[in-house]
Amino acid sequence: MTTVLIISIVIVIGVLIFTILSINKGYQYKHTIDPIENNPHLQQDESEERKE
Template sequence: MIIIMIISVIIIALVIALSVYTVNKGYQFKHTVDPVDNNPHLPPEDSQQESDSK
């Protein structure tokens, strides 16, 4: 019974350590944003200015 408990604690500690490592690695990742220029999904700037002035 003691052996099963020790193995379980080791597995739990390993899972927690790997989870912390993965989260820290994710926060260190440098995210970038694509420039807005030539984005076909955005309306042209002229129509955007007209709607702002209304």
């Protein structure tokens, strides 16, 4: 019984460590966006608004 408990605790601690590492890596990811000048969808929307 003690062996099962120890193995379970090790597995839980391992999963917790990997979860924390993956969350930290996700927060470190640098998101980028397209500038307004190069956004083809914005140009389409502006031309549609002018037609109306």
